[in-house]
Amino acid sequence: MSDVVIDDAARRAVELASETLQIEADALIALQARLQNEDAAGFAHAVRMLLSCKGRVVVSGIGKSGHIARKIAATFASTGTPSFFVHPAEAAHGDLGMITSQDIFIAISYSGEAAELMSILPIIKRLGVKLISLTGNPASSLAKIADVHLSLQVDKEACPLNLAPTASTTVTLALGDALAVAVLDARGFREEDFARSHPGGALGRRLLTYVKDVMRTGDAIPSVSPDTKLTSALLEITKKGMAMTAVVDTARNIVGVFTDGDLRRMMEGVCDFTQISIGDVMHTNPRSIRADQLAVEAVEVMETHRINQLLVTDEQGKLVGALHIHDLTRAKVI
Structure with a gap:
């Protein structure tokens, strides 16, 4: 120039x-x-x-x-x-x-x-x-x-x-x-009051959007029972497109989660997946968030623990939804 x-x-x-x-x-x-x-x-x-x-x-x-x-x-x-x-x-x-x-x-x-x-x-x-x-x-x-x-x-x-x-x-x-x-x-x-006057702005989206507004519900939630064979669980993961599945009991209480990352780690030592149940290889005590929490709180949890998915629970801890980081991006929360 x-x-x-x-x-x-x-x-x-x-x-x-x-x-x-x-x-x-x-x-x-x-x-x-x-x-x-x-x-x-x-x-x-x-x-x-x-x-x-x-x-x-x-x-x-x-x-x-x-x-x-x-x-x-x-x-x-x-x-x-x-x-x-x-x-x-x-x-x-x-x-x-x-x-x-x-x-x-x-x-x-x-x-x-x-x-x-x-x-x-x-x-x-x-x-x-x-x-x-x-x-x-x-x-x-x-x-x-x-x-x-x-x-x-x-x-x-x-x-x-x-x-x-x-x-x-x-x-x-x-x-x-x-x-x-x-x-x-x-x-x-406060910030929350400002957001209510500016629902179309970035702050409004951050402070007025709740997890329940953006989470996946119903048949879109990937979930299997603990006795489900790993091969069937993998089909559920693929079908629902969240790179994970929740593992729940008959009352919809969360007992674990299995992700693509868990699968990659398993492949290093397991040759035959046909006889393994998801309950044997799932990750217990998965990260979750309540549906009535702010979506921006879900972002914080994901960033803190370096994960891309969260299970969503009601006040009783039962599975009611699932959240992927892409859902938050589409909602312009991040």
Whole structure:
């Protein structure tokens, strides 16, 4: 590959990119300092309000603030706090009906004077809805009428013209994340709760999939009795395609297992298989897992003991299923 030549235009672009990141990083550090000092009480008050909300958290903003508001609402919703975005212009034309007195309204406007947002706030206040404002101007109209105001103030935007919302939107997004994280922690939100909000994701599959959801059942379970001849047991192994068979008594209690690996080891010293019963050569005390355990736990057992199959039992220890590592792969648990 030939060396890339950095001309003056490219050098300027890299310098601007670096400066943009530095300005936004400085803005975040300033936000952190405020939260640890003058805005600490207000932030804590906002978190208490959000925790006590009996309705939904409604987030609103116009323009770039609206885009950030959508993301903040989505973050709250995915971390255990019912939330949605409402466009202030649409709210003025009927969508206010979505808001109830039990909700909390988060209004975002860097200037604190966005006309579309300010036009609906009197009605919001009349409903008795608690209001949290996020603005860059603590003396603004929006900041003054809010129950809690949190500052988004930045020294300058990353835009060379100091016009396009850049550093300010980064700070807004970060502050929204900070609120959501503080609330989820106080609420005791766990991995399992997150998975229920994200059933289509990898974490959802890991934490919401149980062994019973992916195991083989009924006639698909390879199983024989202890007195079954080894040759017949091998036919069962081949027929069921799991490279093993369970050995069970008449009550379906597991007494052993026989695998392809056991067969390979036997072939080194046994010439005549026709007279051997599976009970004579099976491996006793096989690894098993209950059907009501998480599938990810089955993965852990397999990896720990370097095996590819597991027998599945009910609470009484009776055989109810069989699990191959390929079943877990198909279910995208691993």
